[in-house]
Every structure is written in C-alpha cells, then in structure tokens.
Amino acid sequence: MADAGRFPAADADVGIDLGLTAFAVLSDGTVVTAPKFLRRAERKLRRAQRAHGRKQKGSRNKEKSRAQLARAHARVAAQRADFHHQVSTRIIRGNQAVYVEDLCVKGLARTRLAKSIHDAGWPAFTAMLEYKAARYGRAFGKVGRFEPTSQVCSACGVKDGPKPLSVREWTCAACGAVHDRDLNAARNIVALGRRETLNACGGDVRRGTALAVAGEAGALRGAA
Numbered sequence: 001m002a003d004a005g006r007f008p009a010a011d012a013d014v015g016i017d018l019g020l021t022a023f024a025v026l027s028d029g030t031v032v033t034a035p036k037f038l039r040r041a042e043r044k045l046r047r048a049q050r051a052h053g054r055k056q057k058g059s060r061n062k063e064k065s066r067a068q069l070a071r072a073h074a075r076v077a078a079q080r081a082d083f084h085h086q087v088s089t090r091i092i093r094g095n096q097a098v099y100v101e102d103l104c105v106k107g108l109a110r111t112r113l114a115k116s117i118h119d120a121g122w123p124a125f126t127a128m129l130e131y132k133a134a135r136y137g138r139a140f141g142k143v144g145r146f147e148p149t150s151q152v153c154s155a156c157g158v159k160d161g162p163k164p165l166s167v168r169e170w171t172c173a174a175c176g177a178v179h180d181r182d183l184n185a186a187r188n189i190v191a192l193g194r195r196e197t198l199n200a201c202g203g204d205v206r207r208g209t210a211l212a213v214a215g216e217a218g219a220l221r222g223a224a
Contacts, residue, residue, distance in 0.1 A: 007136045013097035015190025017149070017182045018125070020116050021168070024087070025182035027190040032087055037079045038119035044072060080121050088128040097139035099193025100126050101185075104145050143192040153177055154187035 015027040023034035049069060055062035091098060105123055126142075133140035143149070152159050155177035163170060163181070171178050 010096040012095045014095045015099045015186045017186040027186040084125045092132045102142040102145045149185040149188040
C-alpha cells in the first residue's frame with residue numbers, strides 16, 4: 001500500500017459506540033455530534049418532491065424538477081460522506097486499533113427510528129474505518145452485536161441488567177460507579193476488542209462473563 005506510511009504509529013486504541021443522540025462516543029471520552037443532514041434538509045426535500053408531483057407527466061418541466069430533486073438528495077449524500085471521511089480519518093490517525101460494535105442495521109431500519117438510522121449512515125462509516133485501517137496499517141475489529149455492552153459496568157465488570165433507551169446515565173449497584181450510557185458502552189467495546197485481538201493472536205486470554213475489569217477499559221490516550 002503506497003500511502004500506508006502517511007500516519008505515524010499511535011500508542012492508543014479506541015472503542016466506538018455509534019448512536020443517534022450523538023453520532024459516536026469514543027472510549028477516550030470524545031463525543032461526535034450527529035449532524036443529521038437528512039433531517040436538516042427535510043423541508044426543502046419535501047417542497048421539491050411536491051413540486052415534482054405537480055408537474056405534467058412526460059413534460060420538460062417534469063424532467064427538470066426530477067433532476068432538481070435528484071441533486072437535492074445527492075447534496076445530502078455528499079455532505080454525509082464528507083462528514084464520515086473527516087471523522088473516520090481523525091480516528092484512524094489517532095489510534096493504532098479501532099473497535100466498533102457489529103450493529104444489525106437492517107433490523108433497526110425496520111423500526112420507527114428508520115429515518116434517523118438512514119441519516120446516520122453507520123454502515124458507510126464503519127466501512128470507511130475498516131478500509132482506512134487497512135490502508136494505514138491500523139487494526140480494526142468488530143465486537144459481537146449480542147454483547148451486553150450497555151449493561152455491564154466498565155469499572156468493575158458486573159452485569160447490571162438491561163435498561164430502556166431513555167436511561168442515559170446509571171449507577172452500578174455493585175461498585176457505585178456512575179456511567180454515561182454511551183461512554184460506558186464504548187469502554188466495554190474497546191475492552192472486548194482487545195481481548196478478541198489477543199485471542200486471535202494466540203494469547204492466553206479467556207472470555208469471562210464480564211466485558212471489562214477495573215482499569216482495563218478506555219483508550220491509552222486521547223485520539224488526535
């Protein structure tokens with residue numbers, strides 16, 4: 001890979017929890033705000049769609065309005081792709097290993113959150129992380145979608161049980177640690193990613209019932 005040497009070696013690794021409230025929360029505490037390009041353009045897109053519907057079928061104006069509508073959708077897609085490129089490059093540059101959760105996007109896209117999930121574009125973003133990791137000599141991994149990353153205390157490793165999405169902060173009943181829901185999940189993701197990497201490399205590491213143990217979760221330093 002000709003440009004693999006562009007980024008110097010990094011001494012950090014990071015777990016990423018993707019979401020809708022924030023686009024991404026990293027295990028080092030970084031929060032990436034969700035830009036919601038489709039939501040922001042929704043009113044303009046609706047007007048363009050209505051204008052297109054009023055045009056006479058087969059007319060020049062109909063074709064013109066179709067082209068205008070297509071350009072409006074293309075602008076949203078281009079804005080989203082540019083955002084994904086900027087964020088993924090920043091993460092890959094600052095971390096030697098990057099771990100994400102293997103989300104079931106098709107299943108989530110059948111829920112009432114479908115439009116917001118489409119707007120976030122998680123599959124495209126994780127694909128960018130993966131190919132940039134390969135290009136620049138970084139490690140990339142996905143942890144299983146059924147891992148209870150939001151239920152386990154990243155400080156002591158005790159499973160605290162499922163919580164509705166409305167619960168954004170919780171206190172571990174075992175050790176008293178107070179957790180931001182998404183940051184705790186990101187710390188568990190990086191801990192799982194490290195273990196799976198060690199197992200893949202033949203390390204003498206066994207998966208326990210807990211995702212993280214005290215002092216294990218979190219990045220070694222902040223991302224660039």
